[in-house]
Amino acid sequence: MGADGNDIPLSAAQIPADDFADMRRENLARWPTGTEVDLDEAIEFHQSLPKHKQLGWVMRKAAAEGRCLTQPRGGFGTLELQLELMRALDGDGMADIVPTTTDSYTRNEQWSQADVGIEESKKEGRSMLNGFPMVNYGPKQTRKLIEAINKPAIVLSGTAMPRLTCEIGFAAGFTGYLGSGIAYTTSYTKDTSIAEGIRNYQYLDRLAVLYQEKGIDLHRRQPGFLTGTNVPPCIAIAVGVLDALLAAGQGVRNYGLELGQTLHLIQDAAAIQVCGELAHEYLAAAGFEDMFLPVTSLHWMGAWPQDEAQCAALVSYGGTLAAIGGAVSVTTKSTHESYGIPTPNANAEGLRTTRMAIYMARHIRLNELPEFQAEADLIRRETRPIIDRVLEMGDGDAALGAVRALEAGALDIPWSPNRFVQSRVMPARDLDGYLRVYDPGEMVFDPDVAEIHTERLMRRAEAEGVPYDQNLAVTSVYEISEPLDRLFPFPWGPE
């Protein structure tokens, strides 16, 4: 067989050990630092880490004790800048989980260009890359990041091509890794097929299981934010459950699910509740009874306002939403979000703002409220038929089902850049601030569920005096980023 594994028919089944050994050998030969990866040595290093630096353990502990952990994003183009950043996030930011975001060249396996980016960053004295080029530095250099902090570390690498980066990341000593085949392929690529993306993440999950077999409880995590643009809970949860089924198929047992915040308190709390519930239900039904499936809530993933005061509200409210929703962790942003990558200081401030908000909201739950229960019920009624349809289209196989359902639009992702995705579904915000589906594309909702969405959005159009059309979806993309004087001015001033 070819060592990339592409001639094994696509399925959710575990990659056989012999095949995987061949795939690893070929993969590690693609860039010089690949030869530095020594699995036995890496496992020894992981075993030597104290528990509080192992994300798998930390997530389990947080879930058991009802804590909501904080984690930012962050990556710079050189080791020196990245060390400084991670120390600041760990220290000043009090991050419970410290990240390393990789740069976009690394994510697209353009390592020669990443080399140029490192050199340019050194020359200019500022980061010219939007993340840390982990493959170029290799596992030995990268391990200095792990040694510099007193918290567990996670790799954040938005890509459909994680094969070499995950080898480097785990070998360096990262104990968490974000990314999944369906979510990232539909959100970060244009020409990569869903099948190829799924295979690449099966590689990653299979690698995590090599560590797991030696007693290393790595935390794998699914990036539920998808395109980050008004993704309704039902789509995020359906993709999360399918990605979890794929990871479980490789043998992963510690798997987090993420949900981007809708910014509606009730909808977010209900989504977090239903996400955990349905994940356990579908994984158990597939024979995976012993999965740990914590839910992470993400600060607003759509467009941010430029005004730092407005951003501060989103950061703080995001902590409140995560805590009240009962998320096990929250991924934070900062007041610099509309400009891109924050300074270490702004990033650390976002963490502390969020932490204080979590502290204040930590005992509040909404689960008994009728409006919460109605929304949770609606999300269940939206989500189950989507997952059922996908599994049916794959004759019970999540991998095949995902490929076929995305192609047909039975599972659809709003605003996807990927040409194998229909991307016809159009979400919009309703009058009460809930995310609803304006146009389902080819997705099928029960008639009574579809009726609720249409009715709520028609009420918004009527109240705003605008036509019931696609513009409801487009204005919802920009809404939160509007300056306050346009968004919410004093309404009774002189003409």
Next chain:
Amino acid sequence: MGTKVVHTRGDITLVTGVIGADTHIVGNRILSMALEEAGFKVVALGALTPADEFIKAAIETAADGIMVSSLYGQGELDCRGFRELCIEAGLNDILLYVGGNLVVGKQDWADVEARYVDMGFDRAFANGTRVEEVIDTLDEDFAARAGGIA
């Protein structure tokens, strides 16, 4: 000053896309939809578009302008030499626009704009620029061009 000649938007072809390894498609798609709705001919290349694909598309469609989006911070690396590539390809006076989050992190916009003008872009738009403003600017630039106003 020359007389202002009103151009027809339907005669103007614009190539749009997100440059480099950048996947941020939403704003670019909304911009492309709005330009089309306003009457321009739009060739939308989508996300993750290398510089030479913009130029290839501009040649194939005899485009009048290229609108480069970048939101992920690495645009400064991706856009270097873009004007030179156009000239090499024989696109001597094509209008070049760039917009988005054009550098890593929060930097002074005047500096950022100057950097991109130095690179040969006719205009740089800051993040948060609304499509109406872009369309007005295009009308202005193409009217100036049609009227022979430099």
